[in-house]
Amino acid sequence: MQSDESxxxxxxxxSQAAMEVLVKKHYKNIFAYxxxxxxxxxxxxxxxxxxxxxxMKSIASYxxxxxxxxxxxxxxVNHCRDYYRSSFYRRKDELNEIDYQLKDERENVEDLLSKxxxxxxxxxxxxxxxxxxxxxxxxKFYQDLKIRQIAELTEAKESTVKSxxxxxxxxxxxxxxxxxEDEQVQTSRQNRHR
Amino acid sequence: MLRLTIENISKEFxxxxxxxxxxAELTEGVYALLGPNGAGKTxxxxxxxxxxxxxxxxxxxxxxxxxxxxxxxRDILGYLPxxxxxxxxxxAVRFLSYFASLxxxxxxxxxxxxxxxxxxxxxxxxxxxxxxxxxxxxxxxLGIAQALLNDPKILIVDEPTAGLDPQERVRFRNxxxxxxxxxxxxxxxxxxxxxxxxxxxVLLMRQGELIQRSTIEKLLESVKGKVxxxxxxxxxxxxxxxxxxxxxxxxxxxxxxxxxxxxxKPMTNAVVVPPTLEDVYLYFFEREVEGVV
Amino acid sequence: MNKFKQADKTDIDELDDIFDEKEYEAIEKxxxxxxxxFPDEHKIDATIDTLRQYVPDRKTQSPSVxxxxxxxxxxxxxxxxxxxxxxxxxxxxxxFLGYLIANQPxxxxxxxxxxxxxxxxxxxxxxxxxxxxxxxxEMELACKFSAHEIILSRLFxxxxxxxxxxxxxxxxxxxxxxxxxxxxxxxxxxxxxxFVAIALWLSAKFKGQVFVTTFLGxxxxxxxxxxxxxxxxxxxxxxxxxxxxIFLGIGILLNGIQxxxxxxxxVTYEGGARVEVNY
Numbered sequence: 001m002q003s004d005e006s007x008x009x010x011x012x013x014x015s016q017a018a019m020e021v022l023v024k025k026h027y028k029n030i031f032a033y034x035x036x037x038x039x040x041x042x043x044x045x046x047x048x049x050x051x052x053x054x055x056m057k058s059i060a061s062y063x064x065x066x067x068x069x070x071x072x073x074x075x076x077v078n079h080c081r082d083y084y085r086s087s088f089y090r091r092k093d094e095l096n097e098i099d100y101q102l103k104d105e106r107e108n109v110e111d112l113l114s115k116x117x118x119x120x121x122x123x124x125x126x127x128x129x130x131x132x133x134x135x136x137x138x139x140k141f142y143q144d145l146k147i148r149q150i151a152e153l154t155e156a157k158e159s160t161v162k163s164x165x166x167x168x169x170x171x172x173x174x175x176x177x178x179x180x181e182d183e184q185v186q187t188s189r190q191n192r193h194r
Numbered sequence: 195m196l197r198l199t200i201e202n203i204s205k206e207f208x209x210x211x212x213x214x215x216x217x218a219e220l221t222e223g224v225y226a227l228l229g230p231n232g233a234g235k236t237x238x239x240x241x242x243x244x245x246x247x248x249x250x251x252x253x254x255x256x257x258x259x260x261x262x263x264x265x266x267x268r269d270i271l272g273y274l275p276x277x278x279x280x281x282x283x284x285x286a287v288r289f290l291s292y293f294a295s296l297x298x299x300x301x302x303x304x305x306x307x308x309x310x311x312x313x314x315x316x317x318x319x320x321x322x323x324x325x326x327x328x329x330x331x332x333x334x335x336l337g338i339a340q341a342l343l344n345d346p347k348i349l350i351v352d353e354p355t356a357g358l359d360p361q362e363r364v365r366f367r368n369x370x371x372x373x374x375x376x377x378x379x380x381x382x383x384x385x386x387x388x389x390x391x392x393x394x395x396v397l398l399m400r401q402g403e404l405i406q407r408s409t410i411e412k413l414l415e416s417v418k419g420k421v422x423x424x425x426x427x428x429x430x431x432x433x434x435x436x437x438x439x440x441x442x443x444x445x446x447x448x449x450x451x452x453x454x455x456x457x458x459k460p461m462t463n464a465v466v467v468p469p470t471l472e473d474v475y476l477y478f479f480e481r482e483v484e485g486v487v
Numbered sequence: 488m489n490k491f492k493q494a495d496k497t498d499i500d501e502l503d504d505i506f507d508e509k510e511y512e513a514i515e516k517x518x519x520x521x522x523x524x525f526p527d528e529h530k531i532d533a534t535i536d537t538l539r540q541y542v543p544d545r546k547t548q549s550p551s552v553x554x555x556x557x558x559x560x561x562x563x564x565x566x567x568x569x570x571x572x573x574x575x576x577x578x579x580x581x582x583f584l585g586y587l588i589a590n591q592p593x594x595x596x597x598x599x600x601x602x603x604x605x606x607x608x609x610x611x612x613x614x615x616x617x618x619x620x621x622x623x624x625e626m627e628l629a630c631k632f633s634a635h636e637i638i639l640s641r642l643f644x645x646x647x648x649x650x651x652x653x654x655x656x657x658x659x660x661x662x663x664x665x666x667x668x669x670x671x672x673x674x675x676x677x678x679x680x681x682f683v684a685i686a687l688w689l690s691a692k693f694k695g696q697v698f699v700t701t702f703l704g705x706x707x708x709x710x711x712x713x714x715x716x717x718x719x720x721x722x723x724x725x726x727x728x729x730x731x732x733i734f735l736g737i738g739i740l741l742n743g744i745q746x747x748x749x750x751x752x753x754v755t756y757e758g759g760a761r762v763e764v765n766y
Contacts, residue, residue, distance in 0.1 A: 011542055011543070012543060013543075014542060014543050014544060015542070016539060016542050019535070019538060019539070019541075019542050020535050023531075023534070023535055023538060024531065024535075027531055027534075028523075028525055031523070031525060031526065032523045032525075035523050035524075036521065036523065041524060045526050045530065045534075048534065049534045049537060049538075050202075050250065050251075052534060052538055053252065053537070053538065053541065054250075056538055056541035056542070057261070057541060060543075079250070082204070082206070082249065082250055118520040119520050119521050119522040121520075122517060122518060122520045122521040123521050126518075126521060137518075141514075141515060141518045141519075142518070142521075169514055172514065172517075172518075173514065176517055240625075240756055243628075243629045244629075245625060245628040245629055245755055245756040246755055246756045246757060247755055247757075257540075258540060259540060259541070262540060262541065265631045265632075265633070268629060268630060268631045268633065269631045271629055272629075273625075273626065273629035274626070275625040275626060277622065277625075278622055278623060278625060278626055279621040279622025279623055280621065280623070281569075281617070281621060281623070282621075283571070292565075292568075292569060293626070293630065295565050295632070296627065296630040296631065296632045296637070297630050297631050297632070298631040298632060337626075340626060344631070
């Protein structure tokens with residue numbers, strides 16, 4: 001497989017094919033991050049597209065320093081943060097309340113049939129974490145980054161990342177062990193709408 | 195066919211969000227961007243003029259991102275900012291000729307076009323005068339002439355009627371409807387009478403967000419039955435203003451006649467009257483109505 | 488001791504002061520149950536199609552830089568009429584003044600050129616940023632030939648005029664000094680590049696009057712310092728060739744950086760607005 005750097009070189013020279021390869025190579029990773037961060041499939045799809053547009057717009061300024069994957073992930077992290085900061089998010093979320101319930105119920109049925117119940121349970125717990133803790137947990141466990149890398153990416157001190165992780169994991173343990181599922185899905189929703 | 199698509203654009207400054215997740219699609223015709231000062235109108239227009247980059251989101255012209263079009267976009271753009279200066283020692287003709295050259299018109303074309311736009315804005319008589327001697331209204335008209343030089347497909351004018359006297363406002367309104375034709379015209383204002391007869395659609399903006407987008411008829415329709423006229427004593431006026439959105443107040447011999455926008459009947463002697471755009475504005479924007487200066 | 492271990496610690500070790508290994512593995516395992524439902528192929532392709540327009544156009548990319556440069560230089564012709572007449576007159580007077588001072592017997596004519604050289608350029612910068620100073624920046628930005636290009640065009644015009652003036656002055660005094668022409672040209676040109684770089688930097692930061700006053704202040708201090716110190720005077724007039732070339736290189740580099748910054752700044756409204764006149 002071609003390296004990211006050589007693909008970027010080709011993109012800068014106008015290669016559509018190279019862009020396609022590069023995007024396909026990183027698509028799932030970015031989508032997975034975004035999905036776990038925002039917790040909604042459709043929103044994650046739109047945001048992933050926006051993240052890749054941002055990538056294309058600033059690709060000329062990528063100077064090859066640091067891994068491309070991290071550079072791209074940083075765009076994703078910032079884009080998700082911007083979304084949470086916008087007041088639109090808060091408003092839209094209220095409107096979508098009913099959607100959520102319907103969707104979650106439907107998913108529940110599907111998931112009972114397959115073995116995805118467990119996934120729904122963990123998702124509900126992760127969704128309930130405060131933003132910064134969720135961000136750190138996803139980067140650590142799903143993106144397999146080192147604490148130093150997370151600190152770099154999120155522009156925080158290593159000690160800050162560590163304490164976010166600790167608090168996040170503590171909270172997760174609590175969420176995953178105590179209480180029954182229905183209750184958790186409920187609280188998760190409330191949390192989201194705040 | 196022109197189609198300007200505004201796709202989820204936001205603009206953040208250090209301390210605040212000026213525009214938040216704004217989406218709209220514009221085709222040929224006059225659009226009015228209506229909202230109180232500080233609603234984010236200027237920021238939105240600057241982004242549409244491609245002189246400011248959105249923090250997120252895109253603006254597409256017939257499907258193409260305008261930030262990629264560069265001077266191809268500026269070639270079909272006419273833009274008049276809210277505040278602008280002029281070269282005071284220049285005459286109108288010299289000023290416009292210079293801008294014609296900036297807009298890429300060749301010399302012959304420019305000579306003809308400069309005269310055309312001077313006529314459009316009714317400044318032929320003052321074409322040889324130094325701009326330093328121009329009145330506020332004349333400067334504004336010259337600014338509009340500047341924006342029209344390249345016969346733009348997209349015309350963006352920010353608060354174009356600020357500083358114009360009532361007569362000039364009327365003339366400007368006529369001018370706009372005259373030149374609208376096959377282009378997209380977007381003008382911002384916080385004065386509703388500017389747009390009454392010319393806007394194909396009104397975009398209401400508040401705190402950076404698009405809160406309503408509709409034709410003038412539909413807007414009027416939406417406040418129908420909510421506009422009241424009633425009489426009060428002087429002593430009750432301030433109490434009334436605290437609870438209701440009070441528009442026009444007229445003092446007469448038999449007491450004070452007030453215009454109120456309210457979902458329910460504000461007082462026993464109130465009667466429903468047909469709404470005007472001013473009432474619509476009051477309905478959506480609290481007490482931020484500003485009189486004609 | 489601990490420092491050594493840190494170099495190659497594993498993921499688990501990173502948090503081992505907070506959690507024990509078993510605990511960590513348990514949470515890791517539990518988290519791994521969280522599955523992501525990915526968009527299907529055809530939805531990913533839709534995203535890719537949206538991205539297509541952002542791939543740079545092969546044909547129009549590289550030659551346009553050259554073309555741009557040519558238009559900017561051609562444009563300078565039109566800009567001559569925009570630069571105010573008083574500027575052209577004032578700089579020409581300065582030139583004659585320079586000629587008179589240089590022909591005084593009691594100082595080195597070359598020194599006069601060194602210190603007079605940047606002055607027309609400084610006042611010229613006021614003309615370069617005339618649009619900004621008069622509140623026309625926003626309108627210029629929206630024109631096909633945009634604000635940063637206007638600035639570059641005028642910069643080119645002023646630069647060429649300034650260098651021409653100085654060169655003529657140098658040639659006119661060359662019989663007096665008896666030095667080789669190239670050497671003389673370089674002697675004023677190197678400090679000139681530094682003056683220009685500083686001036687560009689200041690002008691990007693401050694409004695017209697502030698920047699001119701600041702620059703003239705700096706310029707005056709430096710002039711007095713050098714003129715009152717024979718060592719420094721010597722260093723300015725007869726630098727070693729190697730040192731000279733190094734300084735020339737640095738000067739040109741600094742100018743390159745400043746011009747790049749300037750372009751970046753005046754491509755959008757955000758960059759230039761802070762300096763624009765308020766009213």
